[in-house]
Structure formats: C-alpha cells, structure tokens
C-alpha cells in the first residue's frame with residue numbers, strides 16, 4: 629500500500645523496532661523511566677529549553693502548552709488554519725476554558741503582525757485576557773521565515789504575551805531552511821514537536837519549555853490521563869526519530885518536488901508550485917469525481933484522500949516508484 633494521505637502513516641524503522649524491543653524502562657509517572665528521561669533531556673538541550681515532557685500526541689502537547697501558559701478566562705491568538713484551533717476538538721476551550729482568538733492566515737501561512745496587535749485586548753472586564761500567541765511551522769506545508777519569527781517574538785515580548793510554536797513539522801521547516809531546528813525554536817517560550825509524523829516513530833510528541841512550564845504541563849498531563857507507565861518502549865523510537873530521521877526529510881522534500889512536477893503535467897490538477905515547500909501538495913482536482921478517483925486508486929493499492937481538494941503528503945514510505953505508479957494510475961483512470 630502506498631498511502632499519500634499523511635506522514636502520520638509512516639511505519640517505524642527496523643532500528644526503532646529493535647530499540648523498542650530492548651529499551652530499558654521504568655514507571656514514568658514516578659520519573660523512573662530512563663529512556664523517557666533520556667529523550668526528554670536530550671530534546672530539551674538540543675532545542676534550547678530547560679525541560680521537556682513526552683506526550684501521547686501532538687494534540688496533547690499543544691493542549692498542555694495552552695493550559696500551562698493560560699488560566700481560565702485567558703485567550704490565545706492563533707491562525708484561522710491553526711491545528712490547535714481547527715483540528716484539536718476545541719480542547720483549549722473545552723478543557724482549559726481558554727478562548728481562541730483566530731486570525732486569518734496570509735497566503736504564506738504567517739499571521740499579519742498588525743492584525744495580531746489589533747487583536748490583543750485591553751485590560752478591561754469586557755474582554756478575555758490575551759496571554760499567548762501560538763504560531764505553527766510548517767503550516768500547510770509552508771515555512772515561516774526566521775525574520776518573521778523574530779518579529780513575532782518581539783511583538784509578543786512588547787505586549788507581555790508568551791509565544792508557543794506548534795512545531796509538529798518543525799523539522800521539515802528546519803531542513804527546508806538548512807538550519808538546525810534550534811534556530812527556529814529559539815524564538816519561542818515553548819514548542820511542541822511531533823515524533824510520529826515524518827520522523828516515523830510510532831507514537832509521541834514532546835512539549836519543550838521552561839522548568840516551571842513543564843512542571844505545570846506534567847500536572848495537566850496526569851489529570852488528562854496522559855501519565856504513561858513504561859513509556860520508554862515508545863521513547864526509544866523517539867530518540868531514533870530525532871537522531872536518525874531528521875536529515876532524511878530532505879529525501880521526502882525532493883520526492884515531493886518530483887511529485888509536484890508530475891502532477892503539473894496533468895491538466896486535472898491545479899496548485900501553485902511556490903506553495904510546495906516541504907512534503908505536502910494541496911491540489912484542486914478538476915477531473916472526474918475525486919471520490920471515484922480515490923476509489924479506483926484503492927484497487928491499485930494507492931490511498932489518497934477522497935475529495936476534490938486532494939492533499940498529497942510524501943514521507944519515507946513513498947518512493948519515486950510509488951509516485952510513478954500513482955501518476956500512471958491517475959492517467960489510466962482518466963482514460964476510463
């Protein structure tokens with residue numbers, strides 16, 4: 629099966645399976661799992677934070693960040709397309725009593741800095757208290773520039789806001805910019821990073837932040853049922869994700885460019901090549917019914933999202949041969 633829906637479908641590498649089988653583990657709720665501790669301390673140090681906490685998912689890591697930065701009745705500013713606004717079940721509002729203030733994302737994925745300023749509420753009983761600015765990088769496969777991040781950080785500082793990075797795919801951004809991920813995370817008070825997308829670990833994200841923030845996040849994680857016991861089995865794969873998989877994202881990006889070139893030879897697909905920066909292509913499909921295309925491809929062991937707005941995601945389990953097969957089968961579908 630070649631699955632183009634998401635990089636969440638990646639299978640753990642052979643090295644990960646070995647490391648998981650032999651991981652030294654303990655009860656992480658007691659702080660006794662050496663493998664979890666190793667993952668947390670290595671990530672904190674590498675990306676420039678005091679501390680880190682291993683979480684079951686990126687959704688949980690973002691929720692812990694918002695709940696640790698904000699109190700009941702506070703608000704966080706984020707993009708209209710932000711994952712932690714649109715795709716996380718409204719958790720910040722439901723579980724944190726923290727109100728989102730979404731602002732339209734620009735075409736490049738950024739949020740207009742003046743629009744952020746305009747949405748910071750004055751200290752007045754009518755308003756929620758604006759506490760946090762949350763940015764996402766990559767967003768829709770697009771990379772925010774370091775200049776923009778520096779300006780956003782300055783804005784946050786000027787207005788007394790904390791600044792959080794939803795960095796589920798920050799390594800894709802780092803590889804694209806040819807910088808270490810720490811050059812991106814340096815602009816943030818906290819960052820969530822995902823181990824189980826393009827980096828191929830089976831489960832897990834990390835939240836990075838100050839000692840005080842992570843202590844608070846640990847409390848919320850326990851309350852939310854996220855205190856895992858012998859979680860070193862999972863952390864062992866996470867260590868390899870950070871050590872061995874980051875540079876390999878370059879291959880995914882090259883393959884994405886190849887797929888984009890191939891798709892552009894098909895008149896039924898439209899998208900802006902400039903928007904293809906990392907491992908994702910967001911296309912409009914103007915051919916026959918997108919659902920019918922997806923159903924046909926399924927019979928050829930190819931999985932795509934069943935819609936006329938088709939997102940193609942490239943990852944380690946998508947080879948050039950898989951891309952060639954996809955294009956051949958799409959062409960075949962159009963002749964049927």
Ligand SMILES: *Cc1c(COP(=O)(O)O)cnc(C)c1O
Pocket residue numbers: 684685686687688690711712764794795796797822833
């Ligand atoms: C996938 C994703 C998340 C959530 O990660 P899960 O592990 O699926 O909960 C958060 N933010 C962004 C930008 C993501 O792409």
